Amino acid sequence: MTAPRTLAKIGVLVPFTNTNLEPDLELMRPPGTTLHFQRLGGYDVDKIPGADQMAGLGASDIAHDLRMISGVRPSAVLYGCTSATLTHGPSFETDLAARIKTGSGALSITAASSLIAAIKAISATKVGFSSPYVGEINDQAVAFLSENGIETVSRADIGRELGNYGQGELTPDEVFDLARRADHAQAQAIVLSCTDMRSVEAIDRIEAALGKPVVTSNQAMMFCLMRALGLPRHDGLPGHLFDRL
Incomplete structure (x- = not known):
């Protein structure tokens, strides 16, 4: 029998040069959920990702990206860049999470707050x-x-x-x-x-x-997502953190 895809649709905003967030989330993805990615620009791939560049990414306009990810009607949207918000501080991170929730109509979880x-x-x-x-x-x-x-x-x-x-x-x-x-x-x-x-x-x-x-970062986002949505624990979740679900 084909397993249903009804538990949750997980939207993910990911920097466009990131090559590991997607496979990491796929490793940890709860059965019955689906992952939907929108890649973010707003930075120069050829520059060393210093504080100014990451702060610029965090402050970039993501309205278009939120419109695109909202098309799948996600249950939650993960903001998959830790340093983009670490470089601004807690108050900025809280505001970013609120903007994502407003723009996507979904639960918002950022990498920094998840840590x-x-x-x-x-x-x-x-x-x-x-x-x-x-x-x-x-x-x-x-x-x-x-x-x-x-x-x-x-x-x-x-x-x-x-x-x-x-x-x-x-x-x-x-x-x-x-x-x-x-x-x-x-x-x-x-x-x-x-x-x-x-x-x-x-x-x-x-x-x-x-x-x-x-x-x-990625483990913490999955932990917070599963806890927020009440998703059951499954095999393949790494670390003692998931004992706290």
């Missing part, structure tokens, strides 16, 4: 942090976490400037090494920020090696 919600769901207040971002965005990310009551006790920068495609080309082994460098005795969890980093594939391995939960 915060997921960290709080596992009751962590001290974290180790890493990402493929340039250092200035990591500074802003740490500040964003702090404004939400989360202390970063250790941080591992990538150590080089990665282009828009370079972030997505990091391997799960490299992500694993980043997570180990971000670990600290006081860290209650490891946070891996970026929707284009292949961290979902490394979550279980990192948790086994470090003995503490891992929160990633």
Whole structure:
């Protein structure tokens, strides 16, 4: 018997050079749901994605994109770029979520707010942090976490400037090494920020090696989506975070 497609239609706004959000969400997609993507422009693919570029993406006009994604009448719309809102701060992120809800007529979930919600769901207040971002965005990310009551006790920068495609080309082994460098005795969890980093594939391995939960951008969005829509847990969900559903 053919399974129904009735539980939820999930709209996703994704930067146009991102190559990993779509496969990550497909890995975690609950049975009976469908994924619908709208790719976002508003930045120069040839420039290093620094704070100015990511802030520009976050502030870009997405009215057309919301009209396009609303065509599938989604149950929820995910905003799949963490750094685009980290670079502006919590109040901007809240406003962006409201604009997405108004423009799409759907529940709005952003990557940045999902990170915060997921960290709080596992009751962590001290974290180790890493990402493929340039250092200035990591500074802003740490500040964003702090404004939400989360202390970063250790941080591992990538150590080089990665282009828009370079972030997505990091391997799960490299992500694993980043997570180990971000670990600290006081860290209650490891946070891996970026929707284009292949961290979902490394979550279980990192948790086994470090003995503490891992929160990633894409995993956190799926967690928040499933919790908000009351979707049942299924096989293939990575990490201890989903124990909190």
